[in-house]
Amino acid sequence: MQHWLLKTEPDVFSYADLVRLGSSAWDGVRNYQARNHLRQMQLGDLCLIYHSSTNPPGVAGIAKVVETAHPDPSQFDPDSPYHDPKSTLEQPRWVQVRLEPVRALVFLELSVLRAEPELEAMLILRKGNRLSVTPVEKKHFERILELGKEQKLSA
């Protein structure tokens, strides 16, 4: 099993939205490297759902892959912001996976992740990293789970 980190802008789609829907396609990925990562995902792989372009950014929860990569319908839809005129039904360029929520974490702010020496090598923390789908090492994933489990002492 592999682990991943998926970025999303919570104003567009948040971890809470995934919980509310019970399951959702992860669509709209329009970067080749990110798409290749989507293609590698297997059933049951676990994903950190990361909220970007928000204050503060951070990891909100865990989701699992319940359907592997298949063509993303939004690429064929002229009315979709994700429409790709160069994509054809015969040769689709972009894929999506389907996710289900596993559990929410105590929201782990980016600044907290940066402060963790054990997470220093994580891709998401690297300067200039813009990839929306990245693999996560098992040890990093587990460390984040631990951090996200910790309850605050006062309300």
Add this chain to the structure above:
DNA sequence: GCCAACGTTGGC
């Protein structure tokens, strides 16, 4: 195949 120009991402 190079690379300048442009668009996008995303933290701050």
Add this chain to the structure above:
DNA sequence: GCCAACGTTGGC
């Protein structure tokens, strides 16, 4: 809103 970093585009 700024701007650094990165990806994509397109002329040559």
